[in-house]
Amino acid sequence: MRKLLYLLLLLPFVVVSQGNESFLLNLTEINVKQGHEAQFIEGVKSWKKCYQDNEGKNKWNMWRRVQGEGSVYTLTSSMAKWAEMDEDNDIAGQKCRIKVVDLIRPHIKSTNYNIARSMPEVSRTTPMPEDTKLVWVYNVKTSNSDSFKEAVKEISTAIKKAEGDSRATWYNVQGGQGSDYFVAVPYKNFAEMDVDRDGVWKIYEKANGKAKTDALRAKFRASVSSDWSYMYTLNEELSN
Structure with missing residues (x-):
């Protein structure tokens, strides 16, 4: 096939x-x-x-x-x-x-x-739950891949410690054109996006304090040369 x-x-x-x-x-x-x-x-x-x-x-x-x-x-x-x-x-x-x-x-x-x-060390245990009908995908091109991965690892560690698992699955693009990395966040529906939850930086700040959060945020931003995001809905009729 x-x-x-x-x-x-x-x-x-x-x-x-x-x-x-x-x-x-x-x-x-x-x-x-x-x-x-x-x-x-x-x-x-x-x-x-x-x-x-x-x-x-x-x-x-x-x-x-x-x-x-x-x-x-x-x-x-x-x-x-x-x-x-x-x-x-x-x-x-x-x-x-x-x-x-x-x-x-x-x-x-x-x-x-x-x-x-996929990057399982910084990702959720189950990449895509069976009831996923919507994904939010954030893409980045990096100017410093090592710094970017270090920042993602620190953020992911804080989320896993606070919530028991990461919220999303990270991927490293294998060549070609477009992003260098992207992360996919699964949702059951659009309504689930209305659920009020702390953002990832807020979670990190609660665990590590404002000064360390500001430093990590600066490191993350400096390592990203461009970024963009889209939402995608599942078409079950066209899937198998």
């Missing part, structure tokens, strides 16, 4: 729980042509049905970006090891290739593919 999807520039944003072990996350950002979103959705549905009818085993999730220009989707899946990219034994994917060629690709303006590695 993976080689087929690489070929078609469509790679499966779900995270299959890997426990506390690091895993690789495939992400393909799909920019749909203006006015073609309905056709794109129907095309993916048709491909998914074909894949299921042919007893395909692979899993993926499709997420739609909430903010920003245009209709943008992100398709994701996870791998335990790089060696999985050598595999080409997905018969169902091969049988359904024409669905992608005829019904999906004509409605795509552009795609951007990346691979990221």
